[in-house]
Amino acid sequence: MRTEFDAELEQRLVRYAAIDSQSDAASPSQPSTAIQLEMSRLLVSELQQIGAQDVTLTDYGVVLATVPGTAPGPTMGWCAHVDTAPQFNATGVKPVVHRGYNGGDITFADAPELKLNPEVSPHLAGKQGEDIVTASGTTLLGGDDKAGVAIAMTAARHLLENPDIPHGPIRLAFTPDEEIGRGVDPRLPADLGADFAYTFDGGKPGEIEFETFSADGAVVKVVGVSAHPGFAKGKMVNALHLVARIIQCLPQQRMTPDTTEGTEGFIHVSEVKGGSSEAEITLIIRDFELEGLAEKGALLRQVCEVVGRGEPRAQISCEITPQYRNMRYWLEKDMTPVELVRAAVADVGLTPVSVPIRGGTDGSRLTEMGVPCPNIFTGMQEIHGPLGWISVQDMALATQVAIALARRAVS
Incomplete structure (x- = not known):
């Protein structure tokens, strides 16, 4: 009309x-x-x-x-x-x-x-x-x-x-x-x-x-150990490998944007940058309820802690910031x-x-x-x-x- x-x-x-x-x-x-x-x-x-x-x-x-x-x-x-x-x-x-x-x-x-x-x-x-x-x-x-x-x-x-x-x-x-x-x-x-x-x-x-949604943003920073790749055995800790491990450990079903709908929340890896010495993952966390948002943030922190315990020479931090409710x-x-x-x-x-x-x-x-x-x-x-x-x-x-x-x- x-x-x-x-x-x-x-x-x-x-x-x-x-x-x-x-x-x-x-x-x-x-x-x-x-x-x-x-x-x-x-x-x-x-x-x-x-x-x-x-x-x-x-x-x-x-x-x-x-x-x-x-x-x-x-x-x-x-x-x-x-x-x-x-x-x-x-x-x-x-x-x-x-x-x-x-x-x-x-x-x-x-x-x-x-x-x-x-x-x-x-x-x-x-x-x-x-x-x-x-x-x-x-x-x-x-x-x-x-x-x-x-x-x-x-x-x-x-x-x-x-x-x-x-x-x-x-x-x-x-x-x-x-x-x-x-x-x-x-x-x-x-x-x-x-x-x-x-x-x-x-x-x-x-x-x-x-x-x-209620929304939080997260930044995971990974600091590895740098070494010349030709002489790196037992010395290098590749930050990118740890980043890949963190992402792989996050739930891939029913908790990513491409596997959720309706009132289901998610954890979304939006950007990865850096190199073998230092790398950073940017994520967004979404849920309609504050309890679900907190649970997803806790899950991300837990994954970072578990991966960090597996490689104590690395430094892994996870900062979660409130965005909107x-x-x-x-x-x-x-x-x-x-x-x-x-x-x-x-x-x-x-x-x-x-x-x-x-x-x-x-x-x-x-x-x-x-x-x-x-x-x-x-x-x-x-x-x-x-x-x-x-x-x-x-x-x-x-x-x-x-x-x-x-x-x-x-x-």
Whole structure:
């Protein structure tokens, strides 16, 4: 179904997606990459052009702005992140709009071997006649979360141009570094100034998420014993061999991302670097319950201890750092923000669906820090890879939900 928002959403997504704004977990900077600020500065300019108030780019890289209220009501936050995932190439993104999708294969100009169809991505089966946006095959699209940015911007512009729509104050926040778990600076909750908020960072139409993984990060460092390989017998301790042993000792079934689903947690080896003298394993640990998260962390430590006892000349350390926690722990105490958006989803003719997120959002940290923040769909699919796609019409549904949500908050 075509809407008044389609053209604007398409133009915004295509414009935003072409900007390289990947984050980088290895960088200590805030934000982690300077290129994210190109996107942030563009948003500052666009917000000023549409008449938003209090437009600010904070020194920690978040774009903040206000849509003034037209009726008494609570202050609501709308959040989306400007960075794209570092796991796949995002330099030189060339968005492609496939108008009036015919239900068959979508091909990619820069990667002819790739094909996108309902067999690969089942949600496409219901998208015939809609306008599908992809990249050209050699990059990710960046719909995660340029789609969320486009939705929030379009809804904000609409409210600013239609002051007859009753709504309370709306605070916009466009964050960097969400993909590496650093999107919510400790100063953000106070600077946002919202009673509750929503991230636009979800998938299929109708989905409202208020339960996420709890997450820890882990770094295992292995220091071996260096020796000339020609004279190493009885002397060398190869750090890489110990790294391989640690990884092999971790459960390979029902505890890795590729063997789990639903509410099952995992331990994921995300990176190995180093050489025979010193090496490092980076892992992420995920579970929906804190008890399960702690058990997986304890298992990793135990594996490191056992491998270390087998080679006492080596030094093996395991550092586990909390990242974010399941937002359900806080939201289940007061489901008002969830019920509000469920009603807004129903207002636009959709059936609200809530499923646990096998991941996290900026809302996980905001909720933990005192700003209840469920997650709302955008339509994005097959994210973080070359087959990423989104329907413009799905984005329009999310925009309609945002506007209905604004109305609902003062009714």
